[in-house]
Amino acid sequence: MKTNLDEIWKNCLRIIRDNVSNEFLYKSWFEPIRPIKLENQTLTIQVPSQFFYEFLEEHYVTLLKTTIRKEIGAGARLNYSILMDSHTAASTQQPSMDKYQTTNTNVRMPMNMNKDGIENLPNPFIVPGLKKIKIPSQLNENYTFEAFIEGECNRLARSAGMAIAQQPGKTAFNPFFIYSQVGLGKTHLAHAIGLETKKNFPDKIVLYVSAEEFVRQFVDASKRKVSQDFLQFYQMIDVLIIDDIQFFAGKKGTQEVFFQIFNSLHTQGRQLIITSDKTPAELVDFESRVISRLKWGLSADLQLPDIKTRIKILKAKLYKDGIDINNDIVEYLATNITTSVRELEGILISLMAQSSFNKKEITISLAQEMVEKLVKNHKRELSIEFIQKVVCEHLNIPVDKMKISSRKREIVQARQLSMYFSKKLTKNSLTIIGAKCGNKDHATVLHACKVVENLYQTDRKYRNSVDELEKKIAG
Numbered sequence: 487m488k489t490n491l492d493e494i495w496k497n498c499l500r501i502i503r504d505n506v507s508n509e510f511l512y513k514s515w516f517e518p519i520r521p522i523k524l525e526n527q528t529l530t531i532q533v534p535s536q537f538f539y540e541f542l543e544e545h546y547v548t549l550l551k552t553t554i555r556k557e558i559g560a561g562a563r564l565n566y567s568i569l570m571d572s573h574t575a576a577s578t579q580q581p582s583m584d585k586y587q588t589t590n591t592n593v594r595m596p597m598n599m600n601k602d603g604i605e606n607l608p609n610p611f612i613v614p615g616l617k618k619i620k621i622p623s624q625l626n627e628n629y630t631f632e633a634f635i636e637g638e639c640n641r642l643a644r645s646a647g648m649a650i651a652q653q654p655g656k657t658a659f660n661p662f663f664i665y666s667q668v669g670l671g672k673t674h675l676a677h678a679i680g681l682e683t684k685k686n687f688p689d690k691i692v693l694y695v696s697a698e699e700f701v702r703q704f705v706d707a708s709k710r711k712v713s714q715d716f717l718q719f720y721q722m723i724d725v726l727i728i729d730d731i732q733f734f735a736g737k738k739g740t741q742e743v744f745f746q747i748f749n750s751l752h753t754q755g756r757q758l759i760i761t762s763d764k765t766p767a768e769l770v771d772f773e774s775r776v777i778s779r780l781k782w783g784l785s786a787d788l789q790l791p792d793i794k795t796r797i798k799i800l801k802a803k804l805y806k807d808g809i810d811i812n813n814d815i816v817e818y819l820a821t822n823i824t825t826s827v828r829e830l831e832g833i834l835i836s837l838m839a840q841s842s843f844n845k846k847e848i849t850i851s852l853a854q855e856m857v858e859k860l861v862k863n864h865k866r867e868l869s870i871e872f873i874q875k876v877v878c879e880h881l882n883i884p885v886d887k888m889k890i891s892s893r894k895r896e897i898v899q900a901r902q903l904s905m906y907f908s909k910k911l912t913k914n915s916l917t918i919i920g921a922k923c924g925n926k927d928h929a930t931v932l933h934a935c936k937v938v939e940n941l942y943q944t945d946r947k948y949r950n951s952v953d954e955l956e957k958k959i960a961g
């Protein structure tokens with residue numbers, strides 16, 4: 487039996503040697519392997535370390551798979567036995583080839599273990615021919631650190647971002663989770679980290695992707711049955727930036743694949759940067775294991791900038807565009823626009839547009855006019871919580887009662903109306919609405935909306951009451 491095993495492994499090595507592109511790689515990665523046993527078509531090989539095992543799995547699983555099937559038969563399986571560093575008992579690993587139908591070894595990037603970058607020496611960690619993959623980073627060149635004005639409101643997040651760009655994957659800030667309300671600079675800061683990293687490490691693969699785009703790509707890959715390619719693509723990235731991750735809410739498949747990508751990148755010391763409009767703990771309709779990963783590194787928020795910072799931001803924008811505006815106007819704007827940096831920028835743009843279209847000078851009264859318009863047009867952003875509050879007040883029941891599972895008529899009604907108005911007046915998904923209205927699923931929300939709509943059509947008294955309620959909510 488023993489000789490049989492050695493014989494078989496020798497044959498395997500012969501095939502492998504022919505298929506590995508150079509002798510050095512073969513010697514580094516295959517000669518150290520020892521065949522241990524062959525039982526029921528399962529070949530167990532011993533490898534020196536966990537890392538060695540992972541490297542084989544990552545780069546040579548297809549080769550190993552085809553080789554042993556050729557030598558042992560179609561039902562052949564591979565088992566790894568990992569020789570522990572501490573000379574203690576070996577552990578065994580099932581290779582991924584049992585789990586995955588196809589694992590394409592050809593699209594993998596080098597692991598960049600050799601930092602010295604000595605060119606003439608072949609590096610066993612680098613599979614030749616794979617070095618030149620270019621992935622566009624999708625970074626906005628304008629969103630630099632220089633353009634990201636520092637203030638009390640963003641000091642921690644900004645300096646953590648800087649530190650990450652010096653040593654991506656090597657700080658404790660992994661993942662780096664940036665959260666804030668809209669328009670306070672999450673996207674800008676995420677790009678800045680990406681740009682700075684590229685500047686410091688031109689060879690690192692940096693990728694910015696919005697969560698929405700990520701979901702779209704994944705759905706598309708699943709449809710075309712190439713989700714393994716999707717997974718592999720993302721596993722090549724050194725610095726992965728996912729913007730607005732709250733968009734993953736309720737999307738199980740995406741969360742699952744994100745979880746795998748996260749684990750794979752994190753174990754390999756790659757950097758993850760995530761932005762969100764909520765803290766990890768506040769994310770609704772996320773699997774708890776995903777949330778727990780998001781909490782691993784550093785979470786930092788961006789706050790509303792104070793007046794001093796608002797002035798600084800305005801001045802920096804004006805300077806960049808080569809526009810000269812009186813200090814009084816800058817201060818007037820900074821005093822009156824307090825909701826977000828985006829609004830601050832918005833007012834500046836409309837002010838400049840106004841002045842150039844109408845050939846008006848930018849005066850304080852023009853600024854006042856613009857600010858008034860903006861504040862008037864400012865539609866109140868409706869939240870589910872606000873809707874619940876108004877509905878419950880209207881029906882005269884406490885809000886927390888609505889969230890417990892009760893079949894009492896007025897409570898059911900409050901829940902249904904809250905769901906109906908949340909669907910009608912906010913942009914939240916049915917899943918989120920359900921989760922916030924008594925932990926119901928999206929089908930329940932849909933049903934509730936139908937009930938309300940039917941009654942609205944058929945019952946005049948009900949219709950009046952719903953109209954009245956809507957006025958209270960939306961004004």
Ligand code: ADP
Nearest residue numbers: 633634635668669670671672673674799827828
């Ligand atoms: P978020 O992603 O949080 O919604 P963005 O990153 O899109 O916000 O920021 C909105 C706008 O405000 C962008 O044009 C951005 O450049 C600008 N901005 C935000 N914070 C700052 C800052 N600290 N300094 C300069 N500009 C900023």
Ligand code: MG
Nearest residue numbers: 672673729730
């Ligand atoms: Mg954003």
